[in-house]
Amino acid sequence: MARADTDSADTDSGDRPGTGRSAEADGLRTAGSVAHRLIAAHLVAGRMEPGEEIGLRVDQTLTQDATGTLVMQELEALGLDRVRTEVSVQYVDHNILQADERNAEDHIFLRSGARRFGLWYSKPGNGVSHPTHMQRFGIPGKTLAGSDSHTCAAGSLGMLAVGVGGLEVALAMAGRPLHLRMPHIWGVRLTGELPPYVSAKDVILEMLRRHGVKGAVDRILEYHGPGLASLTAMDRHVIANMGAELGATATVFPADDAVRAFLRAEGREEDFTEITAEPGARYDLDEEIDLSALEPLIARPSSPGNVVPVRDVAGEPVSQAVVGSSANPGLRDFAITAAMVKGRQTAPGVSFDVNPTSREILQDLTRMGATFDLIAAGARIHQAGCLGCIGMGQAPAAGRNSLRTFPRNFPGRSGTEEDAVWLCSPETAAASALTGVITDPREWAAREGVKPPELALPEEAAVNTASLEPPPPPEVASGLPLERGPNISALPALDPLPDALEGPVLLKAGDNVSTDEISPAGAKALPYRSNIPKLAEFTFTRLDPEYPRRAAGTGKGAAHFVVGGDNYGQGSSREHAAITPRHLGLRAVIAKSFARIHWQNLANFGVLALEFDDPGDWDRIAAGDLLRLDGLRTALAPDAAPALRVHNTTRGEDYAVHHRLSPRQRETVLAGGIIPRLAAEAESAAEAESAAEAESAAEAEPAAEAEPPARE
Incomplete structure (x- = not known):
């Protein structure tokens, strides 16, 4: 199994848009599906066995303004001097209406962070991150981690593009691997051609019609077959984008003539590398769609x-x-x-x-x-x-x-x-x-009586890079300040997980609760995306308007639980949906199952995600019940079984639950989150280094005294 070299971590991200090492140089020679080849070429930890945690080298990152302000604060907390990816880009596309000063101040902060840490900056009005990144920066064969769930759209170019929480992206910018569960590869064979008035949106809606919003959880969708020939790169973008709605980790298309034509139109044909599945490539699951049989x-x-x-x-x-x-x-x-x-x-x-x-x-x-x-x-x-x-x-x-x-x-x-x-x-x-x-x-x-329109699209795109600001050179960037407005708060302090948790169930939710329902978007809440205490006032209010008040009423530092149904946390990657409940005292969520990104975000901020062994136990718990978990530090030890028991003090019942945390994630949750875990590791390393220096000095002192006196 091929493993990628990691020297790209030292590559400056200030080259012109779209440049980077070729996919050939990244070692895309592993036989199999396109997804397997991309993963093998970037694998730096773990085994490519479904369900195993793997670590991937990240070539590019993408952040947007609704999540990027936290990423900039996380980079600061990590002590990063300059991003270590090939290309990192900060887009301003979500919250660009300036009804008052708050959005404009956030944009200033994001630009200052991009300049300080070495990111490209895409100005407000330049475009939505996903198509703009595809036009200007996307390169076949590269990996892309983005703090937006629809980052998977870049799979249309033959990239391995994964939407994750902002903290995961910050770590990738710092040169650390992206950790995820090795997915199953789901091959979707396309045949035929789309009829008139049927388009790429109907392809992905057909997948959702067949499989629903959690049909591709822990899977990568890979489209192949003769039907691809009639789909442009942007058609594929439509399909790859909404793979997120199926719950997929990523969606992958081959880099073929359609991708070459797209990059040629964008003036970047030199960035093209053909990446297709090897002959006889096999998939963990198989599906087929006859495009000619689809309807609106x-x-x-x-x-x-x-x-x-x-x-x-x-x-x-x-x-x-x-x-x-x-x-x-x-x-x-x-x-x-x-x-x-x-x-x-x-x-x-x-x-x-x-x-x-x-x-x-x-x-x-x-x-x-x-x-x-x-x-x-x-x-x-x-x-x-x-x-x-x-x-x-x-x-x-x-x-x-x-x-x-x-x-x-x-x-x-x-x-x-x-x-x-x-x-x-x-x-x-x-x-x-x-x-x-x-x-x-x-x-x-x-x-x-209208015939299908014949579209005469321009062969060359109107390339416009005027609203893309490159990062300044390192010697300039290192002296630049972060420009904070009054609406930008500090990241909340995250304390370690105690050995025992006891608290009420402040919310009981049903199936398919989205992150929009946990931490809402929209014009009322999004302007506070950088102000965690204020944004916390909107937490869960679409499900229970009284949740923030009741959480505050449990007392400062008091813990509470949330109980959820299937696919808890679907939708947006925004880590606010983990941070604001944690700020209000949430320490554990017990659900029937979790959506991938939110499950990762909970662990990243020290919230314990547990799943019922018997989903029927969901019915036995009511809002207001007092729950207790004991012996957590033993239960979350690296070699401990993933089984726990939750005691319902109110009803005198116990429920069998389990977690799916890797040893790395167990350490993270016990520490209270990734940032306190890394801070503790850095402190331990500094103490060890100081002790080693002291020991070395002590050993050298007697040797100096033992030297014979100099001759006169």
């Missing part, structure tokens, strides 16, 4: 997994239709929308919103004349960024149907508590905007 699909409110054919819900009234987001970011997605509405008017009472995903795509759309067609049809053109996808603008009216080409429709994520958000393709959104009701675009075309 739509996810009903309020889950990406609640997928039905558009024809089944046709006629439902529509109040809003939004095109854009990282889930449909390509020029083609906007161009097909413009072509469908050209010369027509959207229906009365429908807000038709167009959310460009990068400055470059907006320029190309305008070069084509498509921007004018959209405006003439009644579109509202917004700035390039995430915006409505995370509830920062474009919030719909309560209870009115909003059709969006976005990746998620969790309750309240739009910024409206009583929302009704549907997820669909650009074709379905455009047809529905024109008719005022949910409409199958094939039926619309048949009624209107």
Whole structure:
């Protein structure tokens, strides 16, 4: 099994966008699937056996403003002088509306952090991180760790791209390996070609229709087969992006002619390396999709997994239709929308919103004349960024149907508590905007007598790097300060896990609780993303408005529990969903099962994640019950069995539970989190070094006294 060298840790990230060592130099010679080859080429610890913890060398990192402010504070806490990745980029794309001074102050802080630590800085309005990174920095064969769950979109270029918590990204920037459980590789063979008015969004919606929101947990999706030939790199981006909604660790496509064509259009063909599966490559699981048999699909409110054919819900009234987001970011997605509405008017009472995903795509759309067609049809053109996808603008009216080409429709994520958000393709959104009701675009075309549009997309993209600021040289960066506004708090102090935990169940939740429900996005909460004490006031309020007050009422330093159902913590990678409950006293979550990223984030901040041996025990616990765990330091020892017992003092019952923590994660939880663990390790190392120096000096002293006197 090939192992990668690790000298890239010393590579400066200040080269021009898109440069780096070739994939050939990284040793992509291991036989097997594309995913296996990528993992083998970057493996620095562990065995490639499903379920085993592995460590991967990280070539690139991606952070965005909703998570990046914490990452910058974590880099500071780690004592990092300069990032050790090949390329690290800080994007400002989530919270770019400046309703008051707080967002602007955070942007200033992020730019100062990027300059201080050696990251590229993408200015507000430059674009959503995922398509922009793909355009300017993505390189086949590289690994990418991002503090955004949709980082997996870069798998469209033949990269191994993984969304993780911000602290994991900070450690990767510091040159440490990315740790994760070795996933099963799920091969999805594509055949045929997509019919007219059916597009890449319908492919991933079909996967969600078949498997639901936890169907790919602990798996990497790898698409292969003859059907790939008809999918562009940006089509693949759509599919890879929403692998996160299936719970996948990553999604991988081969780097083939479609990827070469994309990089050529971006002026970066020299960054292309062909990476395909070896002949006879085998997968842990197999799936097949006949693209020619697909039809327009739509996810009903309020889950990406609640997928039905558009024809089944046709006629439902529509109040809003939004095109854009990282889930449909390509020029083609906007161009097909413009072509469908050209010369027509959207229906009365429908807000038709167009959310460009990068400055470059907006320029190309305008070069084509498509921007004018959209405006003439009644579109509202917004700035390039995430915006409505995370509830920062474009919030719909309560209870009115909003059709969006976005990746998620969790309750309240739009910024409206009583929302009704549907997820669909650009074709379905455009047809529905024109008719005022949910409409199958094939039926619309048949009624209107419209042939499928023939899109003439430019062969060369309007490359624009003016809003990408490179990091200054190290000798300049080392003297630069971090510019903090008053809304940026310090990271909370994290104390070690006590040997015994006792406290009430402050919240009992059902299945598929999302991180949006634990720590909300939206215009009310997100401006406090850098102010943990203030943001903590929003914790769990979508499930229980009284949770923060009751947590504060348990007393300073008092512990409490949360009980959850299946797939607890699905959705966004934001580590705030672990930090703010911990700040309020949460020390353990007991659930039927966990989503991958949130489970990692809980461990990173010293919260014990436990799973019921018998899921039926969930029914036996009520909110308010007093729970107790004893002997934790023994139970979490490196060689101890992963089994524990929870005692319900209120009911006089015991429940068998278990954890899935690696020895490394057990040490982390016992220490109270990664940062205190590393601080303790550094202190121990310093004490050992000091002791060794003292011993060496003591040994040298007698030797000096034993020397004979000098002759006169």
